[in-house]
Amino acid sequence: MTEVYVGSMKLGPGLTFSWKRALGVTKAKRSISRATGIPMSRSGRRAKLGRFLGMK
Numbered sequence: 001m002t003e004v005y006v007g008s009m010k011l012g013p014g015l016t017f018s019w020k021r022a023l024g025v026t027k028a029k030r031s032i033s034r035a036t037g038i039p040m041s042r043s044g045r046r047a048k049l050g051r052f053l054g055m056k
Helices: 019-023 025-036 042-052
Strands: 008-012 015-018
Touching: 015 019, 019 025
Parallel strands: none
Antiparallel strands: 008 015
């Protein structure tokens, strides 16, 4: 089976390299989300909106 890695590179068993983590993108997104209270991920925003509208 072929393994597909989007945004990261497989270096060996249990080791991967992610350019987003190396540049600090992940940390920046996390800090923005914590400061504003609004998730950066699409699924997180949908879940928050659903809770706000009383859907779940």
